[in-house]
Amino acid sequence: MITLAQKLISEACGSSRVTTGEIVVCKVDLAMIHDSGGPRRVKPILERLGRDVWQKDRVAVVTDHYVPVESNETEAIQKLTRQWVHEQDIKHFYDQQGICHVVVPERGHIKPGMFCVGGDSHSPTGGAFGAYMFGIGATEMAGVLVTGEIWIKVPQTILISWQRQLPAYVTAKDMMLATCREIGMGGGRYQAIQFAGEAVHDLSMQERMTLSNMAAELGAQAGLIAPDEVTAEFIRATGAVLPANWKEYAIETAGEGDEALYYDASLLAPQIAAPHSPENADNAEAFRNTAFNLAYIGACTGAKYVDLAAAASVLKGRKIASGITLKVAPASLKDQNRAEAEGIMQILEDAGAEFLANSCGICAGYGADRLAENDVCLSSTARNFKGRMGAASSQVYLASPYTVAASAVAGTMIDPREVAEG
Amino acid sequence: MGRIWQFGDSIDTDVLAPGQYMKSPLAELAAHCLEAVRPEFAAEAKQGDIVLAGNNFGVGSSREQAAEILKFLGISCVVAHSFAGIFYRNAINLGLPVFILPPKDSLPAGLVDGASVSFDFDMASISLTAHNKHIQLEPLPSFLKDLIIDGGLVPHLEKRFAS
Numbered sequence: 383m384i385t386l387a388q389k390l391i392s393e394a395c396g397s398s399r400v401t402t403g404e405i406v407v408c409k410v411d412l413a414m415i416h417d418s419g420g421p422r423r424v425k426p427i428l429e430r431l432g433r434d435v436w437q438k439d440r441v442a443v444v445t446d447h448y449v450p451v452e453s454n455e456t457e458a459i460q461k462l463t464r465q466w467v468h469e470q471d472i473k474h475f476y477d478q479q480g481i482c483h484v485v486v487p488e489r490g491h492i493k494p495g496m497f498c499v500g501g502d503s504h505s506p507t508g509g510a511f512g513a514y515m516f517g518i519g520a521t522e523m524a525g526v527l528v529t530g531e532i533w534i535k536v537p538q539t540i541l542i543s544w545q546r547q548l549p550a551y552v553t554a555k556d557m558m559l560a561t562c563r564e565i566g567m568g569g570g571r572y573q574a575i576q577f578a579g580e581a582v583h584d585l586s587m588q589e590r591m592t593l594s595n596m597a598a599e600l601g602a603q604a605g606l607i608a609p610d611e612v613t614a615e616f617i618r619a620t621g622a623v624l625p626a627n628w629k630e631y632a633i634e635t636a637g638e639g640d641e642a643l644y645y646d647a648s649l650l651a652p653q654i655a656a657p658h659s660p661e662n663a664d665n666a667e668a669f670r671n672t673a674f675n676l677a678y679i680g681a682c683t684g685a686k687y688v689d690l691a692a693a694a695s696v697l698k699g700r701k702i703a704s705g706i707t708l709k710v711a712p713a714s715l716k717d718q719n720r721a722e723a724e725g726i727m728q729i730l731e732d733a734g735a736e737f738l739a740n741s742c743g744i745c746a747g748y749g750a751d752r753l754a755e756n757d758v759c760l761s762s763t764a765r766n767f768k769g770r771m772g773a774a775s776s777q778v779y780l781a782s783p784y785t786v787a788a789s790a791v792a793g794t795m796i797d798p799r800e801v802a803e804g
Numbered sequence: 805m806g807r808i809w810q811f812g813d814s815i816d817t818d819v820l821a822p823g824q825y826m827k828s829p830l831a832e833l834a835a836h837c838l839e840a841v842r843p844e845f846a847a848e849a850k851q852g853d854i855v856l857a858g859n860n861f862g863v864g865s866s867r868e869q870a871a872e873i874l875k876f877l878g879i880s881c882v883v884a885h886s887f888a889g890i891f892y893r894n895a896i897n898l899g900l901p902v903f904i905l906p907p908k909d910s911l912p913a914g915l916v917d918g919a920s921v922s923f924d925f926d927m928a929s930i931s932l933t934a935h936n937k938h939i940q941l942e943p944l945p946s947f948l949k950d951l952i953i954d955g956g957l958v959p960h961l962e963k964r965f966a967s
Contacts, residue, residue: 405945405947418826418867419866419867419868423868427958430958430962431958431961431962431965432965433965448827453827455827455828456827459827501866502865502866503817503864503865503866503890505866517866517890518866518890518893518894519866519867519868519871519890519893519894519897520868521868521894521897521898521956521957521958522868522893522894522897522957524957524958525897525957525958525961528961529961533947567814567860567863568814568859568860568863568886568888572888572889572892601860601863601888601889603889659814746823747818747822747823747824748823748824748826748827752824765864767816767818767819767864768816768818768819768840768841769818769819769822769840770816770818770823774840
């Protein structure tokens, strides 16, 4: 029985059958790059090689890391990015529209059956659409841009199946933090994870993207989800054409010798991960009365439309506690506009939220908005390594937008059900 | 010849190449390499030194500067029990040798921080100078070995395009 990973790779390398561990060379359908690892790094390499981009309509460029522009250095990076896009006549350029992992799917670029690479470690996000997508560095991206090809070692599949249904106020972020605790940040062994089971197919597309995105936190190369009607509807709604054969990719199986893990979604509680690793996760209840001063709803895994809506459902008619600052950086302009139209942004503002740009923001720690010395942040982002979001003395706890919002109201970390249902 | 710089598990890319300095020139970024866990590393690392680490070295971001600055600081190779996938690919693409260590219980006692070592890329081995001990590392697949011999992906492609 062929796995989804094997089917996607065998089609991309033009071989009828691939074997686990074999190194094959695949043709790339889409290469996504951003302002940090993109043009400023690949331009000199392309010049040295004397080559241009292999196919202009197979490249998507997004500015999201050095946004907003706040120094001469970052202004120069954005200028270089725009010039390169113009020189190379790149067809898909999204300038300050939000984070690449959210913007590229929302514009209909990722579909079942595709083989894609991204110049960012959270590129497994594309796997939520039944595409094989993984992150690479800038030199390797330059290689893809000039050849349209990349080598890959055919991975095993690690099937992570979530049976039954999630309780209310328990989300994809909680599923991933719990999985980080269970198998560790190296547990994905740079193989292909496939998320499966009833609780996964019950999720909205954006929640599924959070699962696939955080396959990176498990050390997997890819985080695949078999496409279904939810996937199809999301792609149709972007205005893109759904491939006629998309149901061929609705494969949800582990292969011979592969690993399969089964979890009961109905038993999962909201999670919080302590500094400085996502694998330091436990039930939110275990962190009761842990003090913090900054609540952050941001990033590709934590500030999409569904995340803003989740936070607003808790914050409606409530105010954040004194001593807490709540910062919200909606993951894309499109999601922010939708939240605005539905009154969600107003609810967040009324509760006391401050808004940041549609960019990687504090999560990447690249800009002026960073954590200060001794800040303790409860964050809806994916990664809480020491010093990542600011000062080395700062501490970051990870949780779902429900948990971040509820804790901001309570003034201390709390299981969101105590606030929402209290 | 050089010394061993020993690190534990899960040395991440934010510690290797801090985000705050990612907009800066490589030399400045390199000056902050590993400062959160080993403040003297960047200033004291010398040509031929080796980084020895535990599991999941290079976990986190796809930023290849994490590997590039180790090479810039003179590190001749990184040996670890396991690597994060993207870091491993980046290191090879930039021509920085990376090797998997044999299991912990088979390693000699002298393989510790500060010990003098020499590294043989072709043989995939390191030698502890004072103990006259050789440690055989897991050989690289020939496909990847050739990339490193060429000096990384860019010179490799130059060669390919020229022929």
